[in-house]
Amino acid sequence: MATGTDTPKSFQEIILRLQSYWASKGCAILQPYDMEVGAGTFHPATTLRSLGSRPWAAAYVQPSRRPTDGRYGENPNRLQHYYQYQVIIKPSPPDLQELYLGSLAAIGIDLGLHDIRFVEDDWESPTLGAWGLGWEVWCDGMEVSQFTYFQQVGGHDCKPVSGELTYGLERLAMYVMGIDHVMDMPFNDPQTPIALTYGDIFRQTEEEYSRHNFDGATTEMLFRHFEDAEAECQRLLDFPPDDPKTGKRIIMAHPAYDQCIKASHLFNLLDARGVISVTERQAYIGRVRALAKKCADAFRQTEAGADAVEAVA
Amino acid sequence: MPDLLIELFSEEIPARMQGMARDTLKKLVTDGLVEAGLTYASAGAFSTPRRLTLMVEGLTAESRPVREERKGPNTTAPAAALEGFLRSTGLTLDQLERRADKKGEVFFAVIEKPGRRAPDIVAEVLETTIRNFPWPKSMRWGAGTLRWVRPLHSILCILSDETGHEVVPLTVDGITAGDSTEGHRFMGIGRFTVTGFDDYAAKLRKAHVLLDSAEREAVLWSGAQNLAFAAGMELVEDRGLLTEVAGLVEWPVPLMGRIADDFLHLPPEVLQTSMKEHQKFFSVKNPRTGRIEGFVTVANIETPDHGATILKGNQKVLAARLSDARFFWENDLRIARAGMAEWSEGLKAVTFHNKLGSQADRIDRVAALAREIAPLVGADADTAEKAARVAKLDLRSAMVGEFPELQGTMGRYYALEAGLGDAVANAARDHWRPKGEGDTVPTEPVSVAVALADKIDTLTGFWAIDEKPTGSKDPFALRRAALGVIRLVLGNGVTLPLHALLIKRIGRLTGQLRAWDAQRQGAVVAEALISVGMKDQAADAYDQVISDKRPDMQKAEDHAMAVKGVENASDLLAFFHDRLKVYLRDQGIRHDIIDACLAMPGNDDLTLLVKRATALADTLKTEDGANLIQGFKRANNILTQAEQKDGVEYSFGADPKFAEGPEEQALFAALDAAEAKIGPAMAAEDFPAAMAAMAALRGPIDAFFTAVQINSDNPIIRRNRLNLLHRIRSVCSGVADLTRLDG
Known part of the structure; x- marks a missing residue:
């Protein structure tokens, strides 16, 4: 809980401060990816762009969905739809920890008053075939961010290594502003004529989606869509690279990756519906990972994902 | 005699790896120095979350020159022999000496290796050490190729004596060694240079870093104890947590808080586990109530408000965690009081092993076996069976789902809530034991019966499906299970006819896995027992075999099954004997003495x-x-x-x-x-x-x-x-x- 005069007044102010902070540090401020994803890492700006040797620096908010975490808007901290703030910089700069601490100061956390700790936490995404080493960052015993040096994505070694920061925005904001229930958090400035809380905006949708995720979604359709996405991903990657219409070499890595994202989210929905058994679970994760790997392979064949030397040649 | 000081300064090193890293740094560097011809008086390694430090005292300033003489071929030997000798010594013909020998004139190579200066040797040894450091997990960062546990930022490496200090010339992957470092991340004094170990340790202290983890442990423990005492409370000792926390802070500042009243009714193990696992808090006990009522968290910083903000934040996080724990507890209690049927039903859906069926199948087997063993250990058969049916139900509870280490502990609470009495409840807690070498062996008869049944079922099960441990591979911890049986038997002086028991269990189990009826299982068991001369053990089933009217085809199959079962049982008994030998050897009894006794009849007792x-x-x-x-x-x-x-x-x-x-x-x-x-x-x-x-x-x-x-x-x-x-x-x-x- 920041108690200084610098304390942000609303959820959006925290987002705006992070945006301007990371913009000032040279990141391209991107917009959320326009698909349903489980975490900010799924944005192609992170997964695909962490591959190859081209330097990259981006920051963005990513709405994220975890269907199993739905609690009908009643749980003070748990949501099936929430926001992550994601920063990805390649190669990871030597002062990334200091840059990160600067961002905490920017949102009103007084580093002389709080206890900030980097506690071992190795990150692994079985669906993306990715892993890295780093920490969860604690502020007064509360996990406020995930800090990771990517070592491998889609089965490819990351060379150079990207540094990834992920902030769980609701939790961080609640902590900074001293709010106990997420739905009570001011979304915009509480002094404005039309003051809105997080609950004004999301309580109803949390209810609707919780019901949808646990009981509404048609599982047969979800299974079918999973198969479709899987097949489409493969089909797009099977195209020969040379496009007869333009005469250019166009590998459809991103459209294929969209299908991989889709398959991943469909799997999450099926999981929330409780129709995937323990043994099947591993098989589905393996199928999504296979897609992610193929997309990574394809992206490495493109200009944006190549190693600099090859790209120049 | 210069002293050497090395500091490898990095981003936060996982606490659990620091002890190993200290030992390894000391060993690799001192071994390397000695191998290169230097000697030293003493060495000590230190660590904080951000640095790994080694000091070596009384290092020789240079290595002694080495003169090596090697005898070569006779001067009349073929040219090829001479060429080979020159190649292996790295000399030219005119550098060789000719000396008279019994067999004529012989070439001699005299290789003089001049002494090398300590800085050159240190540079070489340290670079090799850094590049080959065996971290359990290491990583690359930025655009570099070096691997370290987390990004390595600077290397301090100096040799110092009365006349001053010199920086060891060394560059690893773009990091050049120097004579400076920095202190605490938030309470530091910027970068500073150091002239030797004492100066280094003193300046670090000024920059709010306690270099020695033992000192950090002592400071935080006594600080935490004082806080507890001042409030009339007692700190609950936890060595492992103490070491871990000392590896998370450079400047320990203990802060004590109280657990909100709403959570004080939770079992102490739940409070302790939740606080330790999630928050790395020490538990604080109220000696008057005997309950865990407070906690100590250890911050890494001194603040103007004396930690008030930090404590408030930690308290809030704890409240959220304990709300979860209370939710689990209350939910579990509801199910426990209703007789736990929901959990036993749930275990039907949980696979134990794909060839050995579900957890519910396993529980059925353990229950039958516990009944059989009960009279041998002085337990009531009905109670033992009941206990076996209940003992593993906590696997389905929400609390054990969250904290697997509370398995058994929760089982006892829930069995008591279900009104099943102490014997059953204690068996739920103790049938897992002994969990490891240091763990104690249960002694209550019902617990002993269920613990034995559980372990023997596991062993006979995996033997029946041919999943035995091989070499270092023992994925189902069967060696530990066998040792558990041995300790249970010896610790309680139980007389267990193990051989017959194993034959019966393996025979029944192979029949069950083929879904044969009880009668047919009995026939196989009886045939197996008879074949090893244990007619009396076969009892009723023996009569069945004598009078049975099985078709010949089936008889042949049953016979094969009985033969295989006897083989498996003998093999498993031999496995027990092997484990027993290891166990007794550790107790100081020679293996040949055990062999002399194993050769006697009744060796399964x-x-x-x-x-x-x-x-x-x-x-x-x-x-x-x-x-x-x-x-x-x-x-x-x-x-x-x-x-x-x-x-x-x-x-x-x-x-x-x-x-x-x-x-x-x-x-x-x-x-x-x-x-x-x-x-x-x-x-x-x-x-x-x-x-x-x-x-x-x-x-x-x-x-x-x-x-x-x-x-x-x-x-x-x-x-x-x-x-x-x-x-x-x-x-x-x-x-x-x-x-x-x-x-």
Whole structure:
């Protein structure tokens, strides 16, 4: 809980401060990816762009969905739809920890008053075939961010290594502003004529989606869509690279990756519906990972994902 | 004599790796220095979350020059030999010396290695150390190729003596060693240079870093204790947590808080586990209520508000965590009070092993086995079965789902809530034990029955499906299960007919896995038991086999199954014996002593086996015992040779009337006396008495061998003496197979 005069007044102010902070540090401020994803890492700006040797620096908010975490808007901290703030910089700069601490100061956390700790936490995404080493960052015993040096994505070694920061925005904001229930958090400035809380905006949708995720979604359709996405991903990657219409070499890595994202989210929905058994679970994760790997392979064949030397040649 | 100071400064090193990293740094660097020809007086390694430090005192300033002489080929040897020699020495022909030798003139290579300066050696050794450091997990960062546990930022490496210090010339992957470092991340004083270890440690302290983890442990422990005492409370000791927390902070600042009243009714283990696992808090107990009522968190910073903000934040996080725990607890209690049917139903859906069925199937087997074992350990069969049915239900509880380490602990609480009584509840807690070498063995009869049944079911199950441990691979921890059985049996002095038990279980299980009915399972078991001469164990099932009307096809299949089952059971019994040998070896009993006892009948009764082995080991420690073995072996060797040569067994019985001297007569008398004592002692399983009686033969046997020639010219006398030796053999062999003893 920041108690200084610098304390942000609303959820959006925290987002705006992070945006301007990371913009000032040279990141391209991107917009959320326009698909349903489980975490900010799924944005192609992170997964695909962490591959190859081209330097990259981006920051963005990513709405994220975890269907199993739905609690009908009643749980003070748990949501099936929430926001992550994601920063990805390649190669990871030597002062990334200091840059990160600067961002905490920017949102009103007084580093002389709080206890900030980097506690071992190795990150692994079985669906993306990715892993890295780093920490969860604690502020007064509360996990406020995930800090990771990517070592491998889609089965490819990351060379150079990207540094990834992920902030769980609701939790961080609640902590900074001293709010106990997420739905009570001011979304915009509480002094404005039309003051809105997080609950004004999301309580109803949390209810609707919780019901949808646990009981509404048609599982047969979800299974079918999973198969479709899987097949489409493969089909797009099977195209020969040379496009007869333009005469250019166009590998459809991103459209294929969209299908991989889709398959991943469909799997999450099926999981929330409780129709995937323990043994099947591993098989589905393996199928999504296979897609992610193929997309990574394809992206490495493109200009944006190549190693600099090859790209120049 | 310069001192060496090395600091490898990085981003936060995981706490659990720091102890290993200190030891490794010290070993790799000092080994490398010594190998390169330097010596040193002492060395010490230190760590904080951000640095790994080594100091080496009294290092020699340079390595001694080394002069090596190597003898080469004769000067007349073929050119190829000379070329090979030049290649291997790295010299040219004109650098070789020619020396006269017995066989003429020979080439000699004299290789002078000049002494090297310490800084050059240190640079080389440290670079090798950094590049090959065996972190459990390491990483790359930025655009570099170096691997370290987390990004490595700077290297401090200096040699210092009375005249000053010098920086060791070293660059690793773009990081050049220097003589500066920095202190605490938030309470530091910027970058500073150091001149030697004392200066380094003192400046770090000024920059709010306690270099020595032992000092951080001491500071935070005494600080935490003072906080607790001042509030009339007691800190709950936790060495592991203390070490971990000392690895998370450079400047420990303990802060104490209270647990909100809403959570005080939670079981203390839940509070402790939740606080430790999630928050790394120490628990604080109120001695008046005996409850966990507070916590100590350790911050890494001193703040103007004396930690008030930090404590408030931690308290808030704890409240959220404990709300979850309370939710689990209340939910679990509801199910427990309703009889836990929801959990036993749920375990049907949980696979234990794809070839051994669900957890519910496993529980059925354990329950049946617990019933069977109950009378052998003095437990009531119904209670043991009930306990076995309940013992694993907490696996389905929300609390154990969140904190697997509370398995058993929660089982006890829930069984009590279900009104099942102490015996069943304690079995739920204790049937997992002993979990490891340091763990204690349960002693309550019902707990012992369920613990034995659980472990024996696991072992027979995996043996029945041929998933035995091989080499270092033991994914189902079967060695630990076998050791658990051994400790349970020995610790409680249980007499368990293990061989028959294993045959029965494996026979039943193989039948169950094929979904055969109980009668057919019984037929297989009976056939197996009969085949190893245990008709009495086969009981009713034996009659079934005799009178059975199975079709011949089925009989053939059952027969094959029985044969396989017996094989498996013998193999598993041998596995138990192997584990027992390891266990007893650790207790100081030699393997050949165990072998001598294993060769005796009834070796599946582990309690009896160990009694016998212990008595034999004790006897061998006495002078009479040790010498008796020599006498026995001499007797046995002479007898065995004679029996081989003559092609007969001298077991006709010796006749005292042919005894010639007083020594021979005395031996007859001694054997009679020993036999009279050994028989009843063995029948009473009084091994020490039997062994003492046997050891008493030492004098008469020694005297006999000194006075008497076995191979007498008189064939009757000779034959009688060989028969007398046979009596020595048979009397002693009733106690243990002494031929298997070493020496």
